[in-house]
Amino acid sequence: MGIQIDALKCIACMACELACGYHRDDAFALLSSCIVPYRGREKKNYVGVILKEEDSLVAARPEGVEINRIGEEQDPEKEADASAKPMLLRESCDLCDDMENGPLCIAFCPTNAISMA
């Protein structure tokens, strides 16, 4: 069981990020979310979603999902996002296991871009 993301359905509204932030902080904030739409390529309209799981960092890109195992060396030729948030320092997705209504990112995604695998 885990989160599945269809980046092509994402409209970059950030509801998932805010819902996840609430789960972490019991307040509205965006700095501790483990699911984040990336918005840093604005002029190119290149938008996807990054999810931090226990052992991996999932990049749901429009062209497909890329899973990077945490701790493994990344491709040095890939351009880093200048505004990439320190995802690796954040807590991993726990599927909102302390909440009745399941993962809040799924509950608040308006386009059903996020679902349970």
Next chain:
Amino acid sequence: MEYLASDKIAIVDLATRDISEDELDEDLVLDKIGGAAITRHLYDTYESAQSNDNGPIVLGTGLLTGTLVPGASLGVMTAKSPSTGKISHVPLNLDAGMELKYSGFDYIVIKGKADKPVYLWVHDGILDINDADDLWGKDTWTATDHLRSEMGDDLIQVLSIGEAGEKVSDLAQVGINYWQSPDRLGFGKLFGLKNLKLIAIRGMGLLEISEPEAFVEDCAEVIAAIRSNPASQKQGIAAAAAALGEEDLGDWLGPLTHRHMACFNTPVATNTFIFTDEDPTLLKESTAAEPGFLLTDIAPLVSLKNAGLSAKDAGMVLKACAKYGIDGAAVAELTAKSGLTDPGEIEKTFPDLKGPVESAGNSIFSPWAAIGQDINGNWERRQAVAYILGLHPVWFQMATEISDEKLLDLAGLGTEMEFTLDTLNEVIEDILA
């Protein structure tokens, strides 16, 4: 103000470079609720009959902006419109309202005129007035790139003017990042008159909630109701136009459509990115530096289409408008009268274009959300609710699932304060007076 707020109002005097701060008084919130009602109150408070700066510009957010209430994206900019002469309100769309909400300031009053070009940098509860010598003269795209590169953060929201604003054109627009904004009221001229090139905003704060579980549960019910409505699943600027009673632009824009993009936490994407210099079906990141343009305003599209332009040419015109910092709706209206259809020829007319233009409307609210609407009917009241509470004004016209009473309940759960429908009606009556 303890909840859903940073409890801070900044008063910036560009003439003296003094910056002072006030708390956001709970009595003011009980009396005015928030958003445009408080920006108008601050405008009246800081307007000076003696000043020669065309009055203050006040930025703020709605009471619910930045929360999980669907559509809670709105920031608001209040000033005296050079186009209509009225003290008016322009929404801050995309992520600008949210970033302002989390910036550490609830409201920002900008008064006076700087003696040389400056910009404001708003972040982490800090507001700086910085020299803009190296930004003045740059178009909005170059200025945004320059600033983000200097700060090392591509998520900074940039409210900027281009050449039109610097030359204090009546049609100058305050753009948001690279795109056209809802500023149809000439606020870009006010930036120019103040020697204010741009306002850069980044929000990394936190909003406490009075009753978090109940608040979020209610928000979840609202979004579930919205999701169950098939009409809410239609995305993009063409679908929004059709939903509001304008003609469907889908067939015209379809071949160029890359993806639809939403403003912060807005369930319907009212913006559409078209690729004019790239294959619209491309999924990978484009290698082109500027593959296209984000369409954010319905009215100029309709006008340019009716003037006989192709969707690609309309996109090129609006991109040029955004870079120059001129209102695309005004350009489209004047272009229709001129009979020009070539984007390059249209762009050459920018320096000489003058109002008045009908596209500025005659409401105190930007006509950005007036597409297909009878503004003498319920439109202004509905807009007032959106501008006070912080909801996306275009989406809110379509959102039948969310009532005033539900919004006031959420405001109460979020703030530990009680807001009645009578209070809301009084506040609306006050700002519409």
